Amino acid sequence: MDQILKSYLEHICGHENVFQNCPLSTKTSIRIGGDAKFFVHATSKEILVKLVSALDFIDEKFFIIGNGTNVLANDNGFNGVIIKPCFSEIVENGNFIYADSGANLAKVIFVARANDLTGMEWATGIPATVGGAVYMNAGAFGTEIKDIVVCVDVLEITKSNPDSESKIEIKTIEADKLKFGYRSSIFNKRKDWIILGAYFCLKRGNKDEIEQREHDIREKRKHHPTEPSCGSTFRRPRPEFYVGRAIEELGLKGFSIGGAQVSEKHAGFIINTGGATCKDVLDLAKHIRREIHKKYGIRLKLEYQLI
DSSP, X not given: OHHHHHHHHHHHHOGGGEXXXXXXXXXXXXXXXXXXXXXXXXXXXXXXXXXXXXXXXXXXXXXXXXXXXXXXXXXXXXXXXXXXXXXXXXXXXTTEEEEETTSBHHHHHHHHHHXXXXXXXXXXXXXXXXXXHHHTTOEETTEEGGGTEEEEEEEEEEOXXXXXXXXXXXXXXXXXXXXXXXXXXXXXXXTTEEEEEEEEEOEEOOHHHHHHHHHHHHHHGGGSOOSSEEEESBOOSSTTXXXXXXXXXXXXXTOEETXXXXXXXXXXXXXXXXXXXXXXXXXXXXHHHHHHHXXXXXXXXXXXXXX
């Protein structure tokens, strides 16, 4: 059956864009994860629509991934199809920028700066795609995606009943309907919506000032670890509670389980020191959560997306 599915995927995506038994450790920034049965590149929106329609029709499990920077993959891999959107058009129009879900935030920031548009400097250094940033309402230094996004194009999959064929269509959803919260959005629950692209509203600015702000943000990010990680481990439970500082006060900086370690550079990160497993990371996170709850009475939530 896998060979039939492979042929099916190659017919839709092209054989050069289909990878069988793909190690997810090569597709995630923390370098952890077993094999995905298939990993495919969707090189256009049209291909993504065909691909999702086909997988839905044959009831094959799939998962959408961006740069894999906020993703922790299971040691047993993924028994289905991982889809990476690889379409990345970016269009500037006055104070607005449209960007496909597969576009890197860094390139959107570049386009904004090149057109003297301010409002995205805070995202400098975030290694995400537009789709991933919108999905988790990425934020830094007091600003979030929700502050600049106007609307989002989505691929909607609807099924009237379990035995009927799904209806798949593209819709544009206004930002106020996306239920943006701290590192969350409606997409965390609406699994029938796949992000295709987003529209951002920015302001006219001075290029020199924009470049200076980006420089300042890069300097602030120098205290983040450079070892493989998924970024910040936990969501901040409330504005005044700094998780990294609390973990450090508990004496857990440098604490490790297997190959997973609380970063000695910034305690808000769990890093892969080499050979870490998904279980190592989750066990370490569980230990931290237990200790934080014991001292502060707070239950931390992971910021990672789990495959």
